Amino acid sequence: MKNIAIVEDEDAAAGVLEGYIQRYAAETGREYRSIYAVVFMDIQMPKKDGMAAAVELRRHDKNVSLIFITNLVQYALKGYEVDAVSFLVKPVSYYDFSLKFKKALDIYIMNEERSFTVNSSGGLCRISTDKLMYVEIMNHRLFYHLIDDVIERTGVLSGVEQELSAFGFLRCNKWSWPTGTRVP
CATH class of the missing domain: 3.40.50.2300 (Response regulator)
Structure with missing residues (x-):
C-alpha cells in the first residue's frame, strides 16, 4: 500500500x-x-x-x-x-x-529502497542514499552532507554507521588525539 x-x-x-x-x-x-x-x-x-x-x-x-x-x-x-x-x-x-x-x-x-529517515531539528526528514555524500560529527552534532543540502541532528556516529552499513556505506576514518597530547 x-x-x-x-x-x-x-x-x-x-x-x-x-x-x-x-x-x-x-x-x-x-x-x-x-x-x-x-x-x-x-x-x-x-x-x-x-x-x-x-x-x-x-x-x-x-x-x-x-x-x-x-x-x-x-x-x-x-x-x-x-x-x-x-x-x-x-x-x-x-x-x-x-x-x-x-x-x-x-x-x-x-x-x-535507497532511503532512510532521520529526526532532524526541523522534524522527520527522509534522505536518499543517492544524494548522501558523507556524515560527520562535530561537538556532538551529526551533519549529513547531501549533494544539495546539509542536515543537522543530534546522535552518535556509531548508530549512523550501523544504519548506513545496510546501504554499503563504511566508516573511513576514526581520528583521536595521540595519548598524552593536550587538546587545544
Whole structure:
C-alpha cells in the first residue's frame, strides 16, 4: 500500500484526482492511501502557492514523487527547481494522469529502497542514499552532507554507521588525539 496526497484548493478538481487514483488502483490491483509517496500539488492556491509548498515539502522529504497540477504551462519550468516528476494541465484526462502517476510511483519505489529517515531539528526528514555524500560529527552534532543540502541532528556516529552499513556505506576514518597530547 502506497501513500498518496492531493493538495488542491478546488474540491471538484481534488475529487477528479481522487477518482482517478481509485480507478488506477482498481485497474492495477493495488491500494493507495493518503500520505506521501506521491503528491499531486496544485500550483495556484489562495493562501500558499504550490511552488512555495513544494520547497517546504522538499526540506523534509527529498524522495516524494511530486506532480504539479496547473492551468498554465508556463509554470512547468519552475518545477525543475524542486525535482517535480511531471505536470498535469487542467482539465486532467485519465490517460495523461495514469501515465504520469505510473512514472511517479516507479520513481518513488526505486528511491524508497535507497532511503532512510532521520529526526532532524526541523522534524522527520527522509534522505536518499543517492544524494548522501558523507556524515560527520562535530561537538556532538551529526551533519549529513547531501549533494544539495546539509542536515543537522543530534546522535552518535556509531548508530549512523550501523544504519548506513545496510546501504554499503563504511566508516573511513576514526581520528583521536595521540595519548598524552593536550587538546587545544
